[in-house]
Amino acid sequence: MHRRSLLALPGLLLAARAAQAQAQTQAPFAVTASFSILADMARVIGGDRVAVRSIVGPDADAHEFQPKPSDAVALREAGLIIRNGLGFEPWLDRMLSAAGGSPRVAVATDGITPRMMEDDGHGHGHSHGAKVPDPHAWQDLRNGRIYVRNLATALAAADPAGAESYKANAAAYAARLADLDAWVRAQIATVPAAKRKVVTSHDAFGYFGAAYGVTLLAPQGISTDSEASAADVAKLIRQMRREKITAAFVENMTNPATLDRLAREAGAKVSGKLYADALSGPDGTAPTYEAMFRSNIALLVPAMKGEG
Ligand SMILES: [Zn+2]
DSSP states (O other), rough: OOOOHHHHHHHHHHHHHHHHHHHHHOOOOOEEEEEHHHHHHHHHHHHHHHHEEEOOOOOOOOOOOOOHHHHHHHHOOSSSSOOTTTTHHHHHHHHHHHHOSOOOEEETTTTTOOOOOEEOSGGGGGGGTTTOOOOGGGGHHHHHHHHHHHHHHHHHHGGGGGGGHHHHHHHHHHHHHHHHHHHHHHHHHSSGGOOEEEESSOOOHHHHHHHHHHHHOOOOOOSSTTTOHHHHHHHHHHHHHHOOOEEEEEESSSOOOHHHHHHHHHHHEEEEEESSSSSOOSSSSSSHHHHHHHHHHHHHHHHHHOOO
16 A cells, blocks of 8 residues: 555545445444334345344234334334335324335335235224235245345345345345245145134234135234124134134234134134234244244144144
């Protein structure tokens, strides 16, 4: 290095030093995800380059979420905001319009063909009987790969210096999700077709059921913000008895009371806790999107077979 020539140009020297300091201590790129599953995906794709915050945390219910003032700060400080879309986070719309400005927002479900469901008349502000998109698209691993592609594209656009790294991480991640998808199918295939029926607390598994050939029945609608009606519960109990459905599950972020009662009255038992709309904490069985599938399958398969 030609020290003298740099000293002759003090401005350049300062600039070079500043760039060096920035490269050494560069703050990670700030990403805020609406809920834990997207936060995990962003961490896998972003690696060390990103610092990810999740507004709705582990084991928490994103349907019925009350933002705190610190959540508004997390939105304001983010270089990229990641959301699910399909009506999953109505509270985020309110937060974003309150925050103003023009934050960079990526919608993870872009390009996914949503399943449409009867609205229960309570959730999402639609009238009873209207068709609404089912937001739980992540429960099909093929959609998970679309999420990964969308997140990698959004990260690369928001932080171009990391584009190559995001692309490589996303490619490796997508390959793992493809393997996991094949594993899920192989596991489900070990259950006799007539036994692939499960009761859960709310309709979070519509995509899962359609993708993997499992019938999932729920007393509660696609959003957790409605109570199951007595008539719906009674109807489901009759169906469980008639079809000899013995596999019933609570979900990690919903109140188990209705399902406990329902299972008891139908002569079934609650076989455990499925991860639906949120991951577990780090010490739970589903701290990542990938672990969530392994944990759910490990419970679902024996329960459907009647071994659970
Ligand atoms: Zn849900």
